[in-house]
Amino acid sequence: MKAIEKVELVKLGKLKAVDNINEFLNRIEKDNKKGKGINAVLVINDKALEEAKKIDHKVKKGQKLGRLAGLGIIVKANICVQGFETNCASKTLEGWIAPYDATVISKIKKEDGIIFGMANMDEFACGGSGETSAFGPTKNPVKADLIPGGTSSGSAASVAAGFCDLALGSDTGGSIRNPASHCGVVGVKPSYGFVSRYGLVDMAMSFDQIGPLAKDVESASLLLDVIKGRDEKDPISYERESIKLGNLKNKKIIIGVIKPLAKPDVQNLIDNKINEVISKFSWSKKQIEIKYIDVAVQTYYPIVYTEVYSGTRKFDGRRFGKKIEDVAGPELLRRILGGSEITKAEYEGRYYKKALQVKELIKEEFEKAFKIVDCIIVPTCPGLPWKIGESMNLEEVYAYDALTIPANLAEICAISIPAGKINGIPVGLQIFCAKGQESKMLSIAREIESLE
């Protein structure tokens, strides 16, 4: 059942919020640490059932209920939830309790959503596979020996494993869409500024965005609509009108396609899906060129390394847990040390400044493209997930972000939806739309999803 349908049942008293939460708690008990050992959830809210009882009481009393009434929501462990351990899957913040709610959390609580757990993730959102957590890798619920993708590994795996109705993740270079693709769920990266980051432990402030993960597009849209909007505490956030999903079946939608960048089996699956969409809805496709997309990875990482280094200077062992360099895993440490190196005065202009310039060039390329097409469709990931612990070349690992990073560089919105499977492994289809065009993007995604 879709999360959006559950809310209606809760409001009508046909589904008790307590039963909903209990079911999730039972599944987590069965398969998170024990059973399948998915290891998607790090912290459970021991007051979740009390909160659910309050929702049921409100239903009984005929009181007005919020748009997320009774839904169980799991939150990536880098988003502050007051009273919950928000450890960013690191030893640095192990045991650190968030003293306040992030803006997105306040908004969810206001709409009667029940935050009942914190999700595993890559350490400080540095990674891309779900393996860099200091509390052990998350397993892919579809095939337990494979990575779930990252960095919102626990959020995507929780949705896929049926541990929650909805989840929150953060996306800096594909961290919502990549695990959504590998786990076979829906993940949305909103446009830069669409959602407040107040209360998010930053990874790279030029790119970070919080977004929803769900089993279907409509439910993800609902959560995005709740969390979006201007927040005085995040100056880059801005106000947008409500998300409205329209019927696009008979509209003249032009899909932009770019040169193949994925492995042939993945690319073929996506190309076939695009052709199916075009024939069913009478949409059209147009080949376009996005200059500099080939250097997206090389543009992204110098900015990320620099901002990780800068953003982690507060974890000095005095105010926020243990000194980060002492307890960081290899990927986080690589970014800190690399960032420290390239920000030296002797390299002025060579890395960070140059990369920011190329970011602007890529942004302009997308702006030009969206003047002639409604959306651009590409595979979410260039290949299938690898095996947990498999020895991978670092350049190869970074190249896995090649198709998600462009959306972060261009500040546009993007979504990954399940497109099919190869040997039983899910493959995600990614839709890009212009900055602020979330309603159009989600409407297109819902139409494509309906072909399932």
Place this chain on the structure above:
Amino acid sequence: MASELTWRRLSDKEKNEVEQKAKKIMLDFGDTLESLPDIPEAIVERDKFDREEGNGILCDDIFRDIILENAPKKNKDFIIAEKGGWVE
């Protein structure tokens, strides 16, 4: 065999290897970007330089309690920020 990604406590030798790898990959990426065109720096002109601060937000008691609970070293109502204070 652990991959380059799997979290583990790193020895000094491994930390040194991580640093060398980071430098190499940044050097390679920097080389790639060097050949791309420069663009002039953007200047943002603003008419208004101040934002509305409002009345600010008062911290609730829970915030204060949790902040103090988090700190390993504290006095009655303040945290003692000391180098190495959180060491295991």
